[in-house]
Every structure is written in structure tokens, then in C-alpha cells.
Amino acid sequence: MAKFSEDLDMTFSALSDPTRRAIIGRLCDGPASVGELAAPFDIALPTLLKRVRVLEKSGLVSSEKVGRVRTCTIEPRALRASDAWLRQHISLWEKRLNRMEDHIKRRKEER
DSSP, X not given: OHHHHHHHHXXXXXXXXXXXXXXXXXXXXXXXXXXXXXXXXSSOHHHHHHHHHHHHHHTXXXXXXXXXXXXXXXXXXXXXXXXXXXXXXXXXXXXXXXXXXXXXXXXXXXX
């Protein structure tokens, strides 16, 4: 459980940055070089590479360097784990909200 929690923390931390989320969004369309990932942003290549490394450390992205080109690929396992955690909590809160709605309806009917 501790390992799962640590992985989840790293995933959500990595996704907390809008640039990293945009990188993930772009990689959903397929692999891309760091240069291609940097194109839409007004940041230096080393700065973008730091963001890629955070994504790699979290397990969301992997990269491979061939010659001078580093190509990044999305790793869906970490996204699936966070999706499972979110779905579990969404389900719990939907049940709670449904019970509250039922309670409010009963109270209105009693009046």
C-alpha cells in the first residue's frame, strides 16, 4: 500500500504543472522528440527537459535517446493507477451525495 501511495503522490505531483500536463496531452497523440514537445512553449530546451525528467521519474513518460534526438513516449500504467484511485473516490462521493439527496427529499415530504 505504501508503494502505491508513493507512486500516486508522484503522479499527482507531476500532473500539478500545466506544462507537464500539456506534454502528457501531446504524447497521447503518439511519441514525440523533446524538440517537438518544446515547440508550443516559450521555454528553453533544458527547462523542458527538466519537466520531462519529472514525468519520467513519476512513471508517466519514458524516453529513448538515439543519436542527438530524445524521443518521449507516454506510459499509461501510472495514468491507469491514478484513474482507478479517482474512480474509487468519485464513486464514494456519488453514493454519499445520493444518500443526502434522498434525505432531503424525505425531509421535504415530511413537511
